[in-house]
Amino acid sequence: MPASRRPLTPSVPATTTDGRPEEIFGGYTLRCTGLPDAIPKVLQLIRDKGRIVYVRGEPNREILGLDIVLADPTDRLPVVAGRRPITAFCLVEFLWYCGQRNDLASLEAYAPNITSYYWGLDHTVGSNYGWQLFSSRDGRSQWENVIDLLRADPGSKRAFLGIYDASLTPTLLPQNRDVSCTIGFQALIRESRLHWVTSMRANDAFRGFVSDTFSFTMFHELLARTLEVSLGDYLHRPTSFHTYPEDEAAIDRILEVKARSGLSRSGRRMPPVEPETLWGYVADFWAIHDRCRTQRDWRDLQALKAFGSSWWRWVGSVLGTFIDRETSLPWRPSRRSRWAVHRQFGCRLAPLDVPATTAALERVNGM
Secondary structure (H helix, E strand, O other): OOOHHOOOOOOOOEOOOOOOOOEEEEEEEEEEEOOHHHHHHHHHHHHHHHHHEEOOOOOEEEEEEEEEEEOOOOOOOOOOOOOOOOOHHHHHHHHHHHHHEEEEHHHHHOOOOOOHHOOOEEEEEOOOOOHHHHHEEEOHHHHHHHHHHEEEEEOOOOOOOEEEOOOOOOOOOOOOOOOOEEEEEEEEEOEEEEEEEEEEEOOOOEOOOHHHHHHHHHHHHHHHHHHHHHEEEEEEEEEEEEEEEHHHHHHHHHHHHHHHOOOOOOOOHHHHHHOHHHHHHHHHHHHHHHHHHHHHHHHHHHHHHHHHOOOHHHHHHHHHHHHHHHHHOOOOOHHHHHHHHHHHOOOOOOOOOOOOOOOHHHHHOOO
């Protein structure tokens, strides 16, 4: 039976050797080099140890109490053998947060079915992390308050950025799909490094974990560079880590390729984020992006070259290559631009939007 149609049956409660039920909280910790290393390890552990639970009548394979530690948060490009890269979507979602956007139409070019996850909503409230982090309340945002706190008291344990707000959404109504999965973030400076803890009530291990961790490690790096301290470890801590039956076939592919080839990670890095130019140009980026999307003419993305930073040039090259590949619209980065990015950052930008590590990994990904 194909994995995508394989029924999930309730698991028999596991027992210890003396017949007592095993603890419901697994107490697992996965220590990984970066996100590409973590993705197959998380999926394998949930496949091996997860229990079947029914949520609103739908089966989930779930682990409770799994911590993921990333030693290098900058190793975040989600290039994994057996899975189609989604860097363009992850990058635009991060910028969507930074721009305090809440319209799903801005993301549809990169994730055409995104509104289906919100039952047809065209705007989000509970899942609008950027508004929670960066909007001004009484003249100050949470982000600005945490920066001031850590500058004044580097050892503080109070640098918490709250996301979940029960007053914004009718949490207990089962038909509401716009309830934040993220509770909040804590930043800690220890031994002159900024460490980051993400707390979540739930996380979809196949989809949400990848794009969430991309954006959350970007927030981590952005805060570290703003504070001018070294980047520390990233800890991802969801209560419920789960997968869905419709993703079983795709998960099988990732795990089969990993078992066969041993390849799982890219080892590539993005150029470092630059706080001043990020905040200086994010509004301009969205003005250009909205105009391109409305007119269905993406040539104006070339204007990102004028933003004057290697990070924004990299953004323009990734998005331009993705749009050219996916929509056959009329703009693509010049050959000179592609080669410059490849030479500086090791990024092979064509025909996919992100680099692969080796020729073998490129063949596995069907390039």
